[in-house]
Amino acid sequence: MTRITVGPFNRVEGDLEVRLDIESGRVTRAEVTAPLYRGFEQILEGRPPLDALVIAPRICGICSVSQSIAAAAALRQAMGLAAAPNGILATNIAHAAENAADHLTHFYIFFMPDFARDAYASHAWHSATAERFTATKGSAAREALPARARLLEIMGIIAGKWPHSLAFQPGGTTRAIELGERIRLNAIAASFRGFLERVVFADKLENVIALSTPDELDSWREGRGGDFAHFLRVADALSLNDLGTGPGLLMSFGAYHDVDGAHFRAGIRTDAGEIEALPAHRITEDVSHAWMRETSLDPAESRTVPDADKADAYSWCKAPRLAGEPVEVGALARQAINGQQLITALITADGGSNVRNRVIARLIETAQLALSIEQWIKALRLNEPFCVNSGETADGHFVGLVEAARGSLGHWLAVRSGRIERFQIIAPTSWNFSPRDADGVAGPLEQALVGTEVGTAGARAVSIQHVVRSFDPCMVCTAH
C-alpha cells in the first residue's frame, strides 16, 4: 500500500487536499481535507441580525447570491414576513443567473481542461479537445467568458453588482425594475439562449430538455456540434459513467420558491429510487474528524469552536449527515428529485451518480434555467412593489434552506435579545466533501474515490481529477 497526497488541488473554488491509499493501482481509501478556516460563524455571533446580509454572502464569491438568499430566508422567518412577489421573481432571475454562470464556469474553466491534458494525447479525440479546452488557452474560453460576463449583466440591473450584493432582502429586492430595464433583461436572456443554442448544445433548448432516455441522448449526440456533444463523446470513450460513483442517497432543499412553491422540489432520493419528503429536522453535524470542539449535533443548537490540535481530525469541514447518512447534493440530486426524465433514466441505467451524470445534469439544468429566466422576466409586474418593509426580528431559532449551484445550502440562525446568538452554515460541499463521522463512515467524495484506477501515475492520475471536479466543489463554502 502506498499513501499519496494530492494538492494543491486547483480548478476548484478554494483550497483542497486529498490523501489516497493505493493498492494494486487502485484507490482503497480517501481522506478529503479542507485546509482553510475563516470562522464566519464566530464572526456573525453577537451582531445585529441584518448584518448577516453583509457578512454571509462573503463566505463565497462564486455563490454569493445563494448565501444572501439563505440568510434572507432565515431573517424573513425571524420577521414573520412575506416577500413582495416581484422581489421573489427578481431574486429567482438573479439566482438562476448566478447558478447558470457557475455551471458554465465549472464546465469550461474547471472541468473540461483535464481532457486536454497530455495524458490523453494518444486518443483520437485529443487534438480537437486540446484545441477547444486547454486551460486558459483553448478556444472555448474566448466564447464562454464573454457569455458569462454578459449573463452576469443581469446582476447590474437587479443586484447592483456581483459578487456580493445587498439587493436580496427579507422583504424582496431593493431595486424596482422599470420598462427599459425589463427590455434589457430580455436582451440578456436572449443572448444567453443564443450562446447555449449555438455553442453549448448546437440545438434548441426545448429539444435538449425534451431528451428523456439514454438512447435518445446517444442518437442526439451523433454527429452533433457543440460542446455538450463533445463532452458526451469523450465521456463515452473514457467510460466516465463508471467513474466516481456516489454514496446513493441524494438530497435537495428545493429551489426558486415563488408564490406557487418550489420550481425544483425538495426531497430525498433513496438508493432504491424512491423520492421521499425531506426530513430536514434529521440534519446533524458530526465533528469527530474535524478540527472542532464537540458541541450539539443539531445545527440549530451547535456552535463552531476551532481546535487546531485535535487528534484524529483531518479537515476544517464538519461532517453533515441526514438521519445519520452521508448524502450527495448538487444539480444531479436536484434534477433526480424533481423527476427530470433523462436524469432519472441515466441514474437508473447506471445504478447511481457518477462523473458523467453529474456533468449532464448541470448542463440540462443550465438549459432549463435559461428558459425559466425568460419566463420570470415576463412575469414581473412593473407597477407593483419589489420590496416589503423589513420588520423587527423575533428571538428564537430560524432556518433558511436554499439550493446553490452545488447543492443544498442551509443557514441556521438563533436570535436572542435582538442579536445573533448563533449562526450555523451547512454548505453543499460540506455535504459532498465531508470527512468521516464518529462511526467511521466516509463522506460522499471519499466514497466516490474508492476504486478509482490510478495505474502507475499515482498522484498525477487524471482520473482522480475528474472524480473530484465532477462534484464542482466549492471549498471556500465548505468550512467557511
Place this chain on the structure above:
Amino acid sequence: MTVGSEGMTRMLWLQGASCGGCTMSILESGASGWFDELRQSGIDLIWHPSVSEQTGDEVVELLEAIRDGRERLDLLVLEGSVARGPSLSGRFNMLAGTNRSIYHWLLDLAPLADYVVAVGSCAAYGGIPAAGINPTDAVGLQFEGSDVGGALGAGFRSKRGLPVINVAGCAPHPGWMMESLLALTSGDLGADGLDTVGRPTFIANHLAHHGCSRNEFYEFKASAETMSERGCLMEHLGCRATQAVGDCNQRSWNGGGSCTKGGYACIACTSPGFESAQNYLQTAKLAGIPVGLPTDMPKAWFVALAALSKSATPRRVRINATADHVVMPPGRPSDKRSS
C-alpha cells in the same frame, strides 16, 4: 521546469483566506475574456489556483523554483487575507500539498517579486475574516486595518522598491484590478501613485458618491426611508459613499450597476475596517444627525445646508424620494402633470 515565455510579465496569483470573489470578478474582464486580455497585455499567468492546468506537485515544483531563484517572478498577486493563526503557525490556511501555510509561503515569495499586489480588501487590510473576534488572526499583506504592518511588515518593499499595492474593494471592480496590474507593468504606477493606505490614487481620488444616480436627491436631502425607494440613502439607510473612495458610480458594474443604483447603501468596502461596522443599512445618528458626514465638510455647515436645501426641495424630488417608481416625472411647474 520552465513556465511561460521570455519577454512576458510573469504573474503568480495566490489565494489566502479568500472567498474567491476577486477572481470571479476579474473573470468578467476583457471583451474576449480575461485570458485573451492577459495575453494581449503581455502578462503570462504562470499559475492561478482557479484557472491553471498545473495541479499538485507540478505547482509545488513551480513554487519551489521561484523560492530558490530558479524562476523569475514579476507580479505576485494575493487574493484573500493572510490567516496567521493559531499562534502565528498559519495552520488555519495551509497551502494544500505543501505542509506549509500560505502565510509562510508569502513570507518566502513576496521579497522575490518585482511587484506585490493585494487584490480585494482582505488581502489589503484583513477584510471580512478579520471582523468580530478575528478567529484566525487575519491581516492584510501590509496593513492590519488602517495600521501599516500586516503579514509582511511596515518596512516591506518589493524588488522594485514599492510597498504592497492595495486594490481594495469587496469584491473590487474588475477594471480596478486590471488597470492597476497594467499600470504597474507599463511603469506608470509608482509609490507616488498610492494613497496613505496603499490604494492607487487613480481610484482613490474619487468618492463612491461621485456620479451616483441619486445625487439630485442628495442635494436636496430628499431621502429614501425604506429599501427600494429612490431617494438618497445617506440620511436613513446607511450610505457611506461620501466617505468611501472609489469610482463606483462613474463606471458601471456588471454592465450598468453600482451599489447605490442597485438600491442599497455603499458600505465603504474599499475602506480599511469596513468589516467592523454594524447595522450597515441604517444610518447611525446623534441627535438626529448622521454620524458619518462627508469627510471634508464641517458638521455645522452640513446641518445648515441640509436645512436650507430641504426647504427648497422641489415637490417632484421630495415625492419620488420615498417612492419605488418615478411617480412625478420632470416637467414645468405650470405643467398639469406636475401640479
